[in-house]
Amino acid sequence: MEPESQIVRFDTKIAVLLREDLETWQRLNVTAFLVSGIGAGAPEVIGEPYEDADDTRYLSMFRQPVLVFEGTKDMLKNSHSRAIGRDVPMSVFTSDLFVTNNDRDNRAAVRVVSKDQLDLVGLAVYGPKNAVDKILKGARMHP
Structure with missing residues (x-):
């Protein structure tokens, strides 16, 4: 049966904003961690499981595209503030998380820093299109 087109x-x-000075491996790692937070915190964004023609089952993924942007450190800070002000679900990744190696230590590293002092290298947001666009104002699509 062919799916309707x-x-x-x-x-x-769903959008990810990465600091523009990250190395390639960091961009990939940060993006993966950030979108896992969106999937966990907003289960409505997850689609149905996949199956191939042989009935092999695969995990569900996002039901919609994830857009990836980049910007300066100041842009990340401003976008973080705007997301908080709009009460939009958000995940964050700070520079401190590059030296931790587990969830407990990651959460502890964020917990000891006030929101205005976080050294953000990335954030992901999920919400109404117009709110997300305003949060990421000035960011450019990742090349």
Whole structure:
């Protein structure tokens, strides 16, 4: 059976903002960690499990695209403040998390720093398109 071909439009957006000076391996690692937070915190963004023609089952993934942006350290700080002000679900990754190696230590590293002092290298947000666009104002699409 062929799936119906139609354009699906979403009224929400999943977006990742990365600091522009990260190395390639850091960009990939940070993106993976950040979007895992969106999936865990907003289960409605997860689609149905996948199956191939041989009935092999695969894990569910996001039901909509994830857009990746980059910006300066100041842009990350401003976007973080705007996301908090709009009460939009957000995950964060700080520079301190590059030296930890488990979830407990990651959470502890964030816990000891006030929100205005976090050394953000990335954040991910999920919410209404217009709110996410305003949060990421000035960011450019990742090359």
